[in-house]
Amino acid sequence: MLRYLTRRLGQAILVVAGVVILTFVIMRLVPGDPAVAYAGPRASPAELAAARARFGLDDSLPVQLWNYVRDLLGGDWGTSLHTRRPVRDDLFQAFPASLELVGAALVVAIVVGIPLGVAAARYKGKFPDLSIRVSSMLAVSVPVFWLALALQTLFASGLGWFPVAGEYDANLDQTSPLHVYTNITAVDALFTGNWPILGSTLAHLVLPALVIAAYPAGVIAQMTRAALIEESSRDHARLERALGFGETSVLTRFALRPALNPVLSLIALVFAYSIVNGFLVEAVFNWPGLGRYAADSIRSLDTPAIAGVTLLVAILYVVANLAVDLVQGVIDPRVRSR
Amino acid sequence: MRWHKRLLAAGAVAVVALTSACGGGKVRGAEDSPQAGTSQSAADATFTYVPNLDVVTDWDPASSYSNEIIAMENVYESLTRYNPQTKKAEPRLATSWTSSPDGKEWTFTLRPGVQFHTGKPLDAAAAKASIERTIKVGQGAAYIWGAVDTIEAKDATTLVIKLKYPTALDLVASAGYASYIYDTTAATGDLGKWFNEGHDAGSGPYTIDSWQKGQETELTLKKFDGYWGGWSGQHYSKIAFRVTPELTTAWQLLQRGEVSFVQRLNSQLFQQASGTANVQTSQTPSFQNLLALFNTESGPLKDVRLRQAIQKSIDYDGLVAALKGAGVQASGLVPDGLLGFTPGQAPKQDLPGAEALLKEAGYGPGGKPLDLTLTYAQGDSDQEVLVTLLTSALDKLNVKLTAKPLQWTTQWDQGKSKDTAKRQDIFVMYWYPDYADAYSWFVNVFRSADPISFNLSYMKNDAIDKEIDSLPELTAIDKPGAEKAYADLQSKIIGEQAAVAVPYVQNYQRAFAKSVQGYADNPAYPNVVFVYDLKPGA
Numbered sequence: 001m002l003r004y005l006t007r008r009l010g011q012a013i014l015v016v017a018g019v020v021i022l023t024f025v026i027m028r029l030v031p032g033d034p035a036v037a038y039a040g041p042r043a044s045p046a047e048l049a050a051a052r053a054r055f056g057l058d059d060s061l062p063v064q065l066w067n068y069v070r071d072l073l074g075g076d077w078g079t080s081l082h083t084r085r086p087v088r089d090d091l092f093q094a095f096p097a098s099l100e101l102v103g104a105a106l107v108v109a110i111v112v113g114i115p116l117g118v119a120a121a122r123y124k125g126k127f128p129d130l131s132i133r134v135s136s137m138l139a140v141s142v143p144v145f146w147l148a149l150a151l152q153t154l155f156a157s158g159l160g161w162f163p164v165a166g167e168y169d170a171n172l173d174q175t176s177p178l179h180v181y182t183n184i185t186a187v188d189a190l191f192t193g194n195w196p197i198l199g200s201t202l203a204h205l206v207l208p209a210l211v212i213a214a215y216p217a218g219v220i221a222q223m224t225r226a227a228l229i230e231e232s233s234r235d236h237a238r239l240e241r242a243l244g245f246g247e248t249s250v251l252t253r254f255a256l257r258p259a260l261n262p263v264l265s266l267i268a269l270v271f272a273y274s275i276v277n278g279f280l281v282e283a284v285f286n287w288p289g290l291g292r293y294a295a296d297s298i299r300s301l302d303t304p305a306i307a308g309v310t311l312l313v314a315i316l317y318v319v320a321n322l323a324v325d326l327v328q329g330v331i332d333p334r335v336r337s338r
Numbered sequence: 339m340r341w342h343k344r345l346l347a348a349g350a351v352a353v354v355a356l357t358s359a360c361g362g363g364k365v366r367g368a369e370d371s372p373q374a375g376t377s378q379s380a381a382d383a384t385f386t387y388v389p390n391l392d393v394v395t396d397w398d399p400a401s402s403y404s405n406e407i408i409a410m411e412n413v414y415e416s417l418t419r420y421n422p423q424t425k426k427a428e429p430r431l432a433t434s435w436t437s438s439p440d441g442k443e444w445t446f447t448l449r450p451g452v453q454f455h456t457g458k459p460l461d462a463a464a465a466k467a468s469i470e471r472t473i474k475v476g477q478g479a480a481y482i483w484g485a486v487d488t489i490e491a492k493d494a495t496t497l498v499i500k501l502k503y504p505t506a507l508d509l510v511a512s513a514g515y516a517s518y519i520y521d522t523t524a525a526t527g528d529l530g531k532w533f534n535e536g537h538d539a540g541s542g543p544y545t546i547d548s549w550q551k552g553q554e555t556e557l558t559l560k561k562f563d564g565y566w567g568g569w570s571g572q573h574y575s576k577i578a579f580r581v582t583p584e585l586t587t588a589w590q591l592l593q594r595g596e597v598s599f600v601q602r603l604n605s606q607l608f609q610q611a612s613g614t615a616n617v618q619t620s621q622t623p624s625f626q627n628l629l630a631l632f633n634t635e636s637g638p639l640k641d642v643r644l645r646q647a648i649q650k651s652i653d654y655d656g657l658v659a660a661l662k663g664a665g666v667q668a669s670g671l672v673p674d675g676l677l678g679f680t681p682g683q684a685p686k687q688d689l690p691g692a693e694a695l696l697k698e699a700g701y702g703p704g705g706k707p708l709d710l711t712l713t714y715a716q717g718d719s720d721q722e723v724l725v726t727l728l729t730s731a732l733d734k735l736n737v738k739l740t741a742k743p744l745q746w747t748t749q750w751d752q753g754k755s756k757d758t759a760k761r762q763d764i765f766v767m768y769w770y771p772d773y774a775d776a777y778s779w780f781v782n783v784f785r786s787a788d789p790i791s792f793n794l795s796y797m798k799n800d801a802i803d804k805e806i807d808s809l810p811e812l813t814a815i816d817k818p819g820a821e822k823a824y825a826d827l828q829s830k831i832i833g834e835q836a837a838v839a840v841p842y843v844q845n846y847q848r849a850f851a852k853s854v855q856g857y858a859d860n861p862a863y864p865n866v867v868f869v870y871d872l873k874p875g876a
């Protein structure tokens with residue numbers, strides 16, 4: 001197991017190193033002077049020269065790459081050209097908000113997706129199965145941006161059931177200031193007993209979390225259905241049926257647990273995907289997460305910030321993949337020898 | 339514990355540990371906010387402003403030169419404030435001012451009894467220190483003080499500024515950037531660092547309450563009790579800046595009454611806002627116009643006849659109609675509301691005239707094909723309309739226009755390229771002045787420059803340069819003379835040289851809650867709402 005773990009960790013480090021180099025090269029290949037993004041659209045030649053000197057933009061590419069990697073290893077992700085703050089600080093602030101949103105979405109996706117998958121497997125080939133398959137196909141294929149706008153217009157602006165945008169009612173900052181420990185507002189509000197902010201955050205979470213949950217819920221439902229159908233055709237299921245267990249019992253008491261292993265692996269990967277998929281949703285619902293930061297960075301050609309977001313997302317993917325590999329290694333020893 | 343439970347527990351611990359490192363036990367919200375559970379006073383009226391971009395990049399009043407103007411103008415004050423109706427500077431921190439006959443010495447009388455938010459008095463010595471620090475920092479728009487030779491605080495309320503060359507200093511002092519008067523003694527250490535931690539040292543009606551970079555409500559300002567204007571009568575006591583990049587979301591927030599003012603909507607949403615019961619709208623021509631700068635130095639447009647043909651090909655009326663209120667017809671280079679504006683000069687499309695000029699140069703229908711390149715701002719839908727109309731008009735004249743949408747950094751870099759072959763034939767960009775003086779267009783965009791900065795028509799003309807250099811003095815001491823010089827220069831640059839076409843002047847289209855009373859856009863301060871001047875209604 002240790003050898004397997006070391007091998008997988010080594011591969012993960014190689015992937016991250018590749019992303020770092022690729023990101024850096026692409027950053028430098030993009031036409032335009034990054035110094036303008038820092039010094040402003042009307043910067044004088046002297047101000048541009050000062051910005052170039054400050055960020056070492058006049059050095060040769062290998063020197064710049066070396067400095068970039070050295071700084072990264074030292075925990076310095078560079079300075080954002082549009083916020084003028086350390087990229088690491090910006091990401092530390094934005095990432096927890098995205099984590100909160102995607103976390104809530106995944107809870108919804110699991111709670112909805114797995115029972116739907118079970119129901120579809122239970123009524124395989126019948127109307128419930130067909131309708132669940134069509135619904136999950138729709139959930140997977142509908143563009144999140146469109147879904148976000150549609151739900152916002154209908155349930156927030158039209159019916160007024162939910163807030164239009166934001167993470168929580170900002171007026172509460174005046175009446176119920178929040179003590180921030182994790183930067184995940186709902187968690188901080190829960191642990192500090194700040195009920196007004198907790199209530200407001202949960203209300204604000206509903207619509208964006210539902211939108212982000214659409215894709216993983218659809219995928220989880222389909223995967224659960226497929227895994228259950230496969231599992232329920234095995235010998236043990238036939239034995240269970242022979243012993244008098246009903247179809248629902250066979251599925252939920254005996255087939256579900258082994259069928260959930262691939263679903264769990266899928267959830268890890270879908271988590272990383274949803275972080276990126278949520279960028280547009282964050283923009284529509286004004287959620288102060290990575291999406292807004294990434295959009296602002298792209299708009300202002302803020303190369304250090306773009307590189308920071310790319311690297312963070314790459315790390316998330318690598319960690320998710322690593323977790324899946326390790327889980328599979330634990331479950332199935334044959335995987336370790338591959 | 340089974341493997342997946344252990345994994346789940348480990349994951350949860352990792353997430354909490356990671357995000358705890360991000361938070362660190364800070365309090366989100368105002369420093370002096372009441373404790374949880376207490377309620378706000380009913381008299382606290384909050385004006386909620388919705389910008390599309392982050393509010394603050396730089397809090398230092400010396401170097402601030404970005405979107406934060408929308409907050410800074412409510413926190414800091416300058417000596418004067420520009421009035422676009424009278425085209426003159428009006429009293430702000432200075433109650434009156436005089437200039438010597440040669441325009442090289444200006445004496446400002448300061449308002450007595452004004453206090454900084456730090457509690458220290460704002461007197462002539464403080465104003466002198468403030469302007470001197472801004473000049474010394476030398477960043478952002480600090481160049482506006484370039485004419486200043488010496489500053490003297492004669493007594494507590496008399497500030498004398500001597501200049502190296504004549505300039506309309508009352509206009510300079512009204513600038514939206516770099517003209518702020520602030521307490522230079524506010525911090526003992528590095529003042530710039532102190533500002534950028536989210537502190538202010540202004541004298542305006544509002545002071546910083548809380549600043550949370552990256553949050554939806556990035557900034558809140560609260561009233562400064564010691565403001566010289568007083569707080570009798572109805573005023574907003576707080577301002578909240580709620581950053582909303584998505585225009586549809588901004589509109590929905592306004593529609594539901596959750597915000598007071600939306601900085602920008604697209605034409606479609608603006609039309610919708612105009613017919614909505616609880617919303618009011620305003621439309622004001624800005625000081626920002628679109629310039630199509632022609633390459634006068636190299637490429638086919640070196641031939642003035644071709645430049646004139648392009649000018650005549652633009653469908654100015656069609657463009658303004660397609661913009662649906664987002665732009666108005668330009669008349670010359672200088673927008674209305676500034677000294678130098680020349681009415682009655684609105685250009686018209688003249689395709690037969692364009693064809694004749696092209697034919698004369700050997701191009702046009704039946705002649706040699708002409709290929710031109712144009713660069714414009716990526717994502718700017720108004721510029722896209724211009725490009726579409728121009729491409730279509732030129733196509734009929736056997737001119738192929740290749741338009742490239744680019745980010746500003748790329749577009750500008752290409753335009754400044756030392757290799758003339760890499761430059762475009764037409765460079766499309768907006769221009770606006772840093773203070774209410776039309777000189778900005780002429781000195782930055784049309785005066786000879788080496789290396790190229792904003793002179794992206796690459797025009798080099800000594801006679802025009804000389805006339806441009808005379809503008810500051812004329813503006814300071816001879817306004818009718820300045821008007822004449824501006825008119826003459828515009829005739830030469832647009833007419834004789836055909837270095838530029840001005841397709842339209844941008845309109846500010848604002849939508850705000852019906853309850854907001856007394857709002858008027860001041861184009862000298864782009865996107866600024868002077869909230870103290872407003873009355874909160876029911």
